[in-house]
Amino acid sequence: METLLLSSEDVRENATMDDVIPAVRDAFAAYERGTALMPPKSYVDLDQYNGDFRAMPAYLDAGDWEAAGIKWVNVHPDNPTDHDLPTVMGTMIYSDPETALPLSIMDGTELTMKRTGAAAAVATDELAVEDASTLGIVGAGIQSYTQVEAIAAVRPIREIVVSDLDDDRVRRFIDHFDDRFDVRSGAVADAASCDVLSTVTPVREPIVDLDDLGEHTHVNAMGADAEGKQELTADVIREAKLAIDDHAQTTHSGEINVPYTTGAITDDDIYADIGEIVVGAAEGRTSDDGITVFDSTGLAIQDVATAHIAYHAATAHGNGTEFDLLGLGEPRSAR
Structure with missing residues (x-):
């Protein structure tokens, strides 16, 4: 009856x-088929600290396996400068759906990066051209690394163009990947012209215009995670075949939240949920498609699915630290 504590390194090693x-992919399918439960993401806004907390619970039954859990995550943009801490940190509680026993408490930051990259990979696999070999990255922060790792797992990526205002981040990114890919820095337009583009920035004014994109570019819009954030112009959204992860979240805080709120786009501009494409209820890329866009806000079902992988792999490999969180191994004192 012990709980497994998994550090960021444990999650990194076990959630491959x-x-x-x-x-x-299974989580998106379960959500589409109605075998997942995911209450709305709950926000605790802390304006005095220029930050917020987010609570993200979910349960899913993927057929061969089921899982449940909740992620408690923050976004504090001033952390790196003012406190030498990451902007985003998280903690995941992974529970047994039958008994509610907390099977594991694990680092949610590494888990978030893994599942965010995986979501982009699922969308890329469905919506990018089959022979996509060039990848553009706008925003060279920590999220960009798992974008590369995941997308390169589903497409034969050979060349990467990275764009970021911070030259040090660009250098670190290039140093990290230059032994595996042909990597170079470039302007936003250079990155956007690639076969696949992932945008992972916190901007509130669009930085990618329709003219920047290639004729058949697939875009993973990953950066917008709060009201007012927007990386792509409304022209891109209107022109593209647009897939979203969840209507409520994307219209509230995803890439489309600003143009949707102002009426610049409507539901008619949304092609499908990614889950519909995964289960075959809607087509992915066809020969007639030009630009495609995936608006990803990040769903709790993705966190639970990734936690499921990390926990079971760590258990199989003997990783992590076991501890008696609930005191079930000791006689309970009388009250």
């Missing part, structure tokens, strides 16, 4: 992309 990508 080869396993996480199909698990996240």
